Amino acid sequence: MDVVTIGETMVCFTPDSSPLMRYAHTYSQRFGGAETNVAIGLSRLGHQVGWISKAGNDEFGKALLSFVRGEGIDVSQVKIDPHAPTGLYFKEVRSGDNVRVQYYRKGSAASTLTPNDLEEAYIAKAKYLHITGITPALSDSCYQTVLHAIAIAKANRLKVVFDPNLRKKLWSEEKARSVLLEIAALADIILPGIDEGSFMFGETDPEKLGELFLQHGASVVILKAGAKGAYYFTESEKQFVPGFSVKTVVDPVGAGDGFAAGIISGLLDNLPLEKIVERGNAIGALATQVMGDFEGLPDRFELNQFMYSSSDEDVSR
Template identity: 70%
Template sequence: MDVVTIGESMVLFTPESSPLMKYAHTFSKKFGGAESNVAIGLARLGHQSGWISKVGNDEFGKGMVSFIRGEGVDVSQVTYSTTASTGLYFKEVRRSNDVRVEYYRKGSAASTLQPSDLDTSYIKNASYLHLTGITPALSESCYETIKSAISIAKQNGVTVVFDPNLRKKLWSEKKAREVLLEIAAQSDIVLPGVDEGFFLFGVDNPESLGQLFLDNGSSLVVLKVGAKGAYYFTKEESMLVPGFPVKDVVDPVGAGDGFAAGVLSGLLDGLTLEQTVLRGNAVGAMATMVSGDFEGLPDRLEIERFTKQLDMEDVHR
């Protein structure tokens, strides 16, 4: 297995008859979750990805697992709860820069994940373990599950990749800061946004943040700085890798997950760090051009067309 990830996916409802939820009479139903988005993005790029989670033994849960399996993700480690339901959330896209989310996930099946749900051999046979800061925010047992997964990875030489993916609605700022810094310190690679860096360290200068994350324990930091692109930092070198311009952002949700999938793909393919971050930037940009959390995630041919098209536009300017 190339990448194993752990986290909750939910049923996503988006208003169709009106952009405002309070006036909407019809909704589209999709699925969404940071970790499964990354797993789907990797599968589309030709990598083996596995998703560990728990869903309700209900029609939503069964439909979700079937769908994610159909995207090429291994779902053999997803279990069904007979006592808790699959989580839901509603996404209201008012404008490209005004997206509002309401969660209905408290007490969900995924929030009951616990260390005993982990198969040690499944994690130890992966090249990378991908985690986000969302899962430990769901419950104390989820937090313990993430700690256990990190321990398994560390004992077996599996590289731990962590995207803080801050969700302030899920826990107190004090607890979030404490846990996110703890997990980042145990991770080999961290993928924060500059806003998350500011939340954790109180500074927003990219160079300072890169050094702070390195000092905290990570060996590679890839810091997202919006449309400008992303920096990478190691103890030996650093660079700003420019982003790809997107004229019309349709839906920004999922861009960070696309970025993570692109970066992991580049690492798996043995690209240079600059090429790896460039791939992350490309996948993240493409994710914003389509409505939905993962619908815009490309395959390799689509990435190639996207980057070639931009190169040709530069030539003709």
């Protein structure tokens, strides 16, 4: 096992007939969740990934598990809750830079995760534990579960990768800041956006943020700057890696998860940090060009074609 991740994945409904839900008569059903988006991205690149979660004993939960399993992800640690439902959300893609999301996840099956749902031997088999700031926001038991997972990782010498993935709708700003800083102090590799860093530390300068995250406990900080690219910081080096240009952004949701998948994949492939961040930038860019949270995540061939092809001409016809 290369990576284990923990978190909620939900059923996503997107209007077909109109981008605004008030006028929509038909919807497309998809799936989405930060952790499985990353897992899918890694699986498509040939890595072995396990996902820990809960789903409802309903048709949505069954569909969700079938789908994630079909993407090559191990779901043996996903438990079925007979009492709580699978979470839902609706996504309005009004334009490439205007996406609105409405969640219906309160009391969902995944929000009932507890430390007892974790199997230490399973996590110990992996090389990396991937955590986001979404899971601890779902409930106190989810928060405790994340801390327990990190403790297991530390005890078994796994590297902890943390994407703050701030969701202000899920909790108070005071609680969010406190917990994100707590987990950041335990992470080995942290993947914040500049806005998230500003929220956590009250600082907007990228270089100062990099220093603050390093001082706070991380050994590698990769700071996302949107379409421009990303910075990376360690005790001995720092650099900015420019992003990839995209002609049209179709759906930006999931780009950060694609970026995280690229980073973890690069770490697993033992690439130099500059190349790791370059891969993250490339997958993040690819993710924005297709509707859906994970649909644009590439396999190795598609990734290499995007990163290294000198022509946009389609010669595969």
